[in-house]
Amino acid sequence: MKAGGGFGLLGLLVGAGLVSPQVARAAWDKAAFDSRGVEAVFAALGAGKPAPSTEIRINAPEIAENGAVVAVSVVSNLPQTEQIALLVDRNPYTLAAHFVIPPGTAPDIQTRIKMAESANVYALVKAGGRFHVARREVKVTLGGCGA
Amino acid sequence: MSNPTRIRATVKDGYTEVRVLMSHVMENGQRKDAGGVVVPAHFITEVSVTHNERVVLAAQFGPSVSANPYLAFRFQGGASGDRIAVRWTDNGSDSRSDEARIG
Numbered sequence: 001m002k003a004g005g006g007f008g009l010l011g012l013l014v015g016a017g018l019v020s021p022q023v024a025r026a027a028w029d030k031a032a033f034d035s036r037g038v039e040a041v042f043a044a045l046g047a048g049k050p051a052p053s054t055e056i057r058i059n060a061p062e063i064a065e066n067g068a069v070v071a072v073s074v075v076s077n078l079p080q081t082e083q084i085a086l087l088v089d090r091n092p093y094t095l096a097a098h099f100v101i102p103p104g105t106a107p108d109i110q111t112r113i114k115m116a117e118s119a120n121v122y123a124l125v126k127a128g129g130r131f132h133v134a135r136r137e138v139k140v141t142l143g144g145c146g147a
Numbered sequence: 148m149s150n151p152t153r154i155r156a157t158v159k160d161g162y163t164e165v166r167v168l169m170s171h172v173m174e175n176g177q178r179k180d181a182g183g184v185v186v187p188a189h190f191i192t193e194v195s196v197t198h199n200e201r202v203v204l205a206a207q208f209g210p211s212v213s214a215n216p217y218l219a220f221r222f223q224g225g226a227s228g229d230r231i232a233v234r235w236t237d238n239g240s241d242s243r244s245d246e247a248r249i250g
Contacts, residue, residue: 028192028238033209069213088211092177096211102222105203106162110219114175114211144213 047131056134067144078127081107090119154247163225175210
């Protein structure tokens with residue numbers, strides 16, 4: 001089993017309550033988080049070439065003054081959204097966060113990420129077994145990685 | 148020992164809105180200290196949020212999540228007094244489990 005597929009399956013099992021969170025802790029997807037570049041992360045997550053979708057909305061500031069704390073939210077209007085991943089194409093580590101959305105939880109997540117410099121934020125969404133993606137450019141005044 | 152996770156959960160229009168603020172340095176392994184020595188990566192890798200023991204959100208974090216990670220989301224159902232628990236574990240040996248009641 002590939003690492004990416006393995007995470008997806010385990011995520012579903014956690015969502016279904018079949019595997020406890022304690023067991024799932026062993027599953028941190030090192031391969032995906034160590035991957036450099038958007039396409040490498042897509043591959044590591046088993047997403048291949050995700051289809052661009054207008055049904056995914058990324059909310060983020062057009063200009064972020066402090067790259068150490070950039071508020072980002074993702075809303076997916078795709079039915080059966082199961083997973084949401086946040087990527088930053090010009091960060092040293094591309095994949096920022098990966099969420100598993102169990103049934104009953106809204107595909108609407110807010111968090112805060114670091115951005116090393118002006119970059120594209122990608123939201124990769126797995127819905128109904130298929131991968132979709134949206135992109136949003138964020139300009140960063142003061143980088144948030146070496147600071 | 149890390150500081151407690153702050154959890155706020157309120158019911159609104161059939162959904163429980165959850166806001167979580169974890170306390171963690173989230174060192175990404177890129178930063179140098181005043182002496183020019185690289186500060187080792189130290190960050191939360193996994194988070195789970197449960198409502199009465201049912202997982203309502205599971206997340207994996209990389210080092211690009213901001214210090215003191217913030218999460219907000221909502222799930223269907225939930226009632227005042229129900230338990231919301233947030234568990235995290237990091238790439239070192241630290242972990243936490245905190246809980247709150249839906250307000």
